[in-house]
Amino acid sequence: MSLTRFLYQWILKFGNQKEATLPLFDPIILGTAFVAFRIFDGLSDPIAGRLTDTWKRKGFQRRTLLLFTFFLAPIGLAITFLCSHNLSQPINWLLLTTGLLIFFVGYTFYAIPYWSLVDDYSGGDKTTRSKLSGLLGLGIVIGSGIGNGVSGFLIDAHGYGITGVTFALGSVLLMSLPYWASPTKTLSYNEPQTYNHKKENIWSGIIGALKHRKFLALIALFGGSQMSFAIMTAAAPFIAIDLLGGSEKDSVALMGPLIGAAIPFFFFVPKVQMKYGWLRCMLWASIALAIVYSCSGLLGND
The missing domain is CATH 1.10.8 (Helicase, Ruva Protein; domain 3)
Incomplete structure (x- = not known):
């Protein structure tokens, strides 16, 4: 959450940095590109959800998907904020688009299985699930506060590039921790699940x-x-x-x-x-x- 708040709050201001009255990125094009990636993020959610469900049906724990994605969003954020006036415009746009692509792919395919951990770790106990859900919400608020608040002080002191890398390094560690939070009783291998109902296309469910x-x-x-x-x-x-x-x-x-x-x-x-x-x-x-x-x-x- 700190990464997303950091990106959403500072990406436009970062692109509006001026040198000899010229901004780092054209604000209209940058805003359009950012909205396009946000739409891509929304469209990829059902795909990530289907992948997560398929992974579980094959007998794997959904938490293991975090090991493939926990580092992607931080890397994408760091690449995005490496752009500067010292680089040519083509290089800056390459860094920006590459960074945003890695960020949103990593964020989506990390977040979907991550949200499911509340159900997995509670083991069907409503009281435990309520506590985990509350802790998750509190963590989101704290993460948002760090992304929105602390980031401003760091940028004011060290600039966007160093602050982006700092957030990325801290997030790599924090985003790996939920995997290890699993209760002991859920650590065993899950048997593949079989379903008798007809397999539906991913888009048919959305249309329905x-x-x-x-x-x-x-x-x-x-x-x-x-x-x-x-x-x-x-x-x-x-x-x-x-x-x-x-x-x-x-x-x-x-x-x-x-x-x-x-x-x-x-x-x-x-x-x-x-x-x-x-x-x-x-x-x-x-x-x-x-x-x-x-x-x-x-x-x-x-």
């Missing part, structure tokens, strides 16, 4: 899901809230530096309270969701986020 009205509503709800959060993350450096006259480290003043507020919510949100329903609570939360993001447009001077 899209026929459900509530599923489409969830896509709109989560898609809107996630995209608005991504936009706010990318806009934070511009707001802090260009509108408010601060530096890279001041972006934490915008994202820090927003992310930090999530920590105490872990204690009472489950109870609220049980009372009112998680779908209704998600709707309220998305509306509240929209208000917060809209207010950010009032910052700065014309």
